[in-house]
Amino acid sequence: MASKNSGVTRRKILKGAASAAAVGAFATTITGFPHIAGAQAKVIRIGMPTILSGRVAILGTSSRAAVQLAVQEFNAAGGVNGRTVELIDRDSKGRPDEAAKVTRDLINNDGCEIIIDGEASSGSFAVHEVIRDLSVLCLHTCSESSTLTADPKLHVKTAFRSARQGIHDAVAGGKYASAISKAKGLKKWMTCSPDYAYGRDNTAEFIEYAKVFDPNIEVVDQVWPKLFQPDYTENITKILQVRPQAMYSALWGGDLVAFIEQSNLYSLFNNITFFSGGLGDPPVLTAIKNLPAGLNTVYRYNRFFPNKPGNQAFAEGYNKIANQEPTNWSWQNRLACHFIFEALKRTNGKTDGAALAAEVKGMELDSPFAVESKITMRADDHTIIGYPAAWGVTTSKFPYVQDFTAPAWSEILQLESEWKKRKGYA
Amino acid sequence: MTGRGFLRDLAIAVALLVVLLVLPTVVPHPAMRDFVIYVIAYGLLAMSLNLLVGFTGLVSFGHAAYFASGAYIFGLLMQSGKFGIPLAMLIAIGGTALLALVIGAICVRLKEIYFAFLTLAFQMFIHSIILTWVSLTGGDQGLMGGIPRPPFLGIDLNNGMSLYVFCSVVFVVCMVIMRQVVQSPFGYTLRMIRDNPHRANFLGVNVVRMKLAIFVIAGTMASVGGIVMALFVSGAYPEFGFWTTSGEAIFMIMLGGTQLFIGPFIGAILLQTLNHYVTIYTEHHGLVLGIVILVFVLGLRRGLADFVYLWFQDRKTKQIEKEAGR
Numbered sequence: 065m066a067s068k069n070s071g072v073t074r075r076k077i078l079k080g081a082a083s084a085a086a087v088g089a090f091a092t093t094i095t096g097f098p099h100i101a102g103a104q105a106k107v108i109r110i111g112m113p114t115i116l117s118g119r120v121a122i123l124g125t126s127s128r129a130a131v132q133l134a135v136q137e138f139n140a141a142g143g144v145n146g147r148t149v150e151l152i153d154r155d156s157k158g159r160p161d162e163a164a165k166v167t168r169d170l171i172n173n174d175g176c177e178i179i180i181d182g183e184a185s186s187g188s189f190a191v192h193e194v195i196r197d198l199s200v201l202c203l204h205t206c207s208e209s210s211t212l213t214a215d216p217k218l219h220v221k222t223a224f225r226s227a228r229q230g231i232h233d234a235v236a237g238g239k240y241a242s243a244i245s246k247a248k249g250l251k252k253w254m255t256c257s258p259d260y261a262y263g264r265d266n267t268a269e270f271i272e273y274a275k276v277f278d279p280n281i282e283v284v285d286q287v288w289p290k291l292f293q294p295d296y297t298e299n300i301t302k303i304l305q306v307r308p309q310a311m312y313s314a315l316w317g318g319d320l321v322a323f324i325e326q327s328n329l330y331s332l333f334n335n336i337t338f339f340s341g342g343l344g345d346p347p348v349l350t351a352i353k354n355l356p357a358g359l360n361t362v363y364r365y366n367r368f369f370p371n372k373p374g375n376q377a378f379a380e381g382y383n384k385i386a387n388q389e390p391t392n393w394s395w396q397n398r399l400a401c402h403f404i405f406e407a408l409k410r411t412n413g414k415t416d417g418a419a420l421a422a423e424v425k426g427m428e429l430d431s432p433f434a435v436e437s438k439i440t441m442r443a444d445d446h447t448i449i450g451y452p453a454a455w456g457v458t459t460s461k462f463p464y465v466q467d468f469t470a471p472a473w474s475e476i477l478q479l480e481s482e483w484k485k486r487k488g489y490a
Numbered sequence: 491m492t493g494r495g496f497l498r499d500l501a502i503a504v505a506l507l508v509v510l511l512v513l514p515t516v517v518p519h520p521a522m523r524d525f526v527i528y529v530i531a532y533g534l535l536a537m538s539l540n541l542l543v544g545f546t547g548l549v550s551f552g553h554a555a556y557f558a559s560g561a562y563i564f565g566l567l568m569q570s571g572k573f574g575i576p577l578a579m580l581i582a583i584g585g586t587a588l589l590a591l592v593i594g595a596i597c598v599r600l601k602e603i604y605f606a607f608l609t610l611a612f613q614m615f616i617h618s619i620i621l622t623w624v625s626l627t628g629g630d631q632g633l634m635g636g637i638p639r640p641p642f643l644g645i646d647l648n649n650g651m652s653l654y655v656f657c658s659v660v661f662v663v664c665m666v667i668m669r670q671v672v673q674s675p676f677g678y679t680l681r682m683i684r685d686n687p688h689r690a691n692f693l694g695v696n697v698v699r700m701k702l703a704i705f706v707i708a709g710t711m712a713s714v715g716g717i718v719m720a721l722f723v724s725g726a727y728p729e730f731g732f733w734t735t736s737g738e739a740i741f742m743i744m745l746g747g748t749q750l751f752i753g754p755f756i757g758a759i760l761l762q763t764l765n766h767y768v769t770i771y772t773e774h775h776g777l778v779l780g781i782v783i784l785v786f787v788l789g790l791r792r793g794l795a796d797f798v799y800l801w802f803q804d805r806k807t808k809q810i811e812k813e814a815g816r
Contacts, residue, residue, distance in 0.1 A: 116773040117773045154769060155769050155773050157775075159727075159729050160632055160723065160729060161528075161719060161722075161729065164722070164724075165524060165528055165722075166769075168520070168521070169521055169766075172520040172524065173519070173520075186630060186631045186632045186729070189725065190725055193636045193723065196636055196724070197648075197724070209631060211631070211634065215634075217635050218634060260621065260630055261629035261631065262630070
């Protein structure tokens with residue numbers, strides 16, 4: 065915009081043509097070659113937006129490894145109707161706008177006909193809205209937010225969740241904790257959870273249901289360390305001053321590792337019965353140098369629970385790919401693949417979003433991760449039930465958590481139903 | 491600014507709009523449209539920030555606050571179901587202008603690093619409000635349930651092509667407005683303030699008022715970027731108002747350059763293109779982008795647009811000197 069010469073010369077026309085060609089070439093480069101989508105393409109592409117970098121990269125890497133394993137096995141078994149599947153993953157960096165863009169790109173540019181949404185928290189809501197627009201089959205595999213599927217206003221016909229749900233964990237946790245509090249007479253409770261929406265909501269729900277089952281429970285104090293806080297001395301000192309009989313924490317990942325390591329220096333767990341909403345993930349358990357025995361944790365993943373050959377075979381196969389035990393996100397992604405592959409078999413390889421969704425809706429799967437025999441994709445709210453909503457106790461030996469207790473799903477469903485009514489979801 | 495200059499800028503704007511509108515017919519691919527809309531949103535953020543950084547010498551670290559403000563106000567109004575898209579856009583832009591006026595009235599009295607830190611502090615304050623006011627904003631999960639796009643004046647933004655055309659038109663209109671600001675006497679006064687605020691003050695310029703005016707204009711333009719992004723992703727998220735988003739806008743300015751009006755937009759294209767490809771091939775995108783920025787900072791010592799422009803200027807000068815010598 066700095067030129068003063070307004071005459072049109074041959075050189076200018078050539079420059080203009082070159083610029084137009086450059087724009088065209090750039091545009092073609094961005095979009096890549098036109099894909100051949102549709103039922104006739106031999107390979108069925110599954111797109112996976114997830115978090116592969118940053119502090120929570122383990123969410124994405126452990127999700128991706130589980131899907132890679134499932135895809136390998138499915139293709140080795142011959143695929144469906146002569147068609148194999150291919151996984152295309154993309155890093156959203158944990159940003160919702162990037163998750164939306166990447167998901168659209170996977171569908172529009174890479175020709176993905178199915179989406180496995182390995183996003184956490186807000187990213188999954190962003191992907192959800194893309195699916196509302198583009199109507200391919202989508203399985204959310206990492207978001208535990210109950211609202212995603214419980215709120216009918218957010219309902220998307222082709223979107224499902226194959227992940228645990230906050231409200232189920234809250235009921236199971238409350239039931240488990242109240243049984244211990246009644247047996248040991250634990251009345252004086254405290255909480256120590258990260259100071260952001262998930263930490264506060266998760267803690268409130270756990271305490272709410274613990275009180276439902278044991279009204280004698282009294283929360284005498286609460287501390288809220290910052291998310292990703294490196295030093296918990298201040299919080300631990302406060303807990304030692306208050307001297308509660310029991311404590312709940314929604315800390316997770318590296319924060320939980322740091323908190324337990326630092327608490328060990330003060331022998332915090334000698335006199336406090338500890339309940340954790342995030343300790344049960346094998347990478348967290350193995351990252352703690354001196355894991356105290358007797359801590360109570362929600363089930364995240366364990367190769368011996370449910371104690372089924374399929375579960376152990378999954379852990380072995382996963383270990384060969386990832387060189388570590390599976391995480392909570394791993395089994396949830398594996399389960400998503402099972403739903404997708406079963407739906408593909410039933411549609412004989414047809415990848416139309418509505419057709420696949422009609423198959424996944426209400427599907428009952430024989431799964432190695434089922435507490436009993438089946439995990440069901442509930443038809444009315446597109447979320448799973450029948451998975452291990454269980455709690456166990458830590459030990460110093462592999463696999464570091466044992467004595468799992470799972471409440472009956474009928475009881476969880478009854479309280480979930482009441483919760484939905486209170487929230488206006490039912 | 492002369493009438494001839496305005497007409498020339500208008501002609502360039504029309505040409506740019508034509509290029510944008512023709513692009514989907516040359517490359518009839520939805521991914522291309524998505525990419526352009528994404529670049530438009532971040533381009534507006536970067537170009538509006540450059541009104542402060544490049545033309546006024548005010549390095550704001552908190553500019554994404556207005557990007558988020560535009561997205562959230564627009565999203566909330568649309569979710570209420572009581573507003574059409576044009577009215578919601580106007581209210582979101584007006585609301586953000588008011589917000590920028592309040593914050594700017596405090597910030598522009600400070601200089602250099604103090605100004606930068608105070609803008610950052612206000613941004614983090616707004617980010618905290620978004621996170622903690624869960625009942626209104628959805629907290630860290632963002633505005634859930636999508637943003638409705640009811641048709642208006644026969645335009646249905648639920649159609650991908652219509653959304654693309656709408657965003658392109660909005661972008662070009664914003665560019666024309668910013669260009670007129672930069673080329674007006676007010677814009678030249680801003681450059682004087684950037685280069686020598688004491689001299690400007692001595693000449694009778696109310697420096698604080700001028701800075702405040704451009705602060706509000708820049709915030710308003712950033713809010714349009716936020717609205718475009720909210721329309722594209724059908725939501726608004728706290729990350730829009732996080733400091734890293736402001737940091738990205740600064741990266742775009744560094745990549746594109748500050749001296750040319752179009753520089754930050756070129757930076758936005760460069761950064762988003764790099765981001766697009768690097769993310770496909772590696773998870774170590776931070777490392778790659780860092781190296782690219784280092785190359786620009788240490789190698790070119792300025793943004794790409796500035797480098798090319800100065801290279802042409804230098805060439806032209808040498809040619810004139812050569813001809814004069816002959």
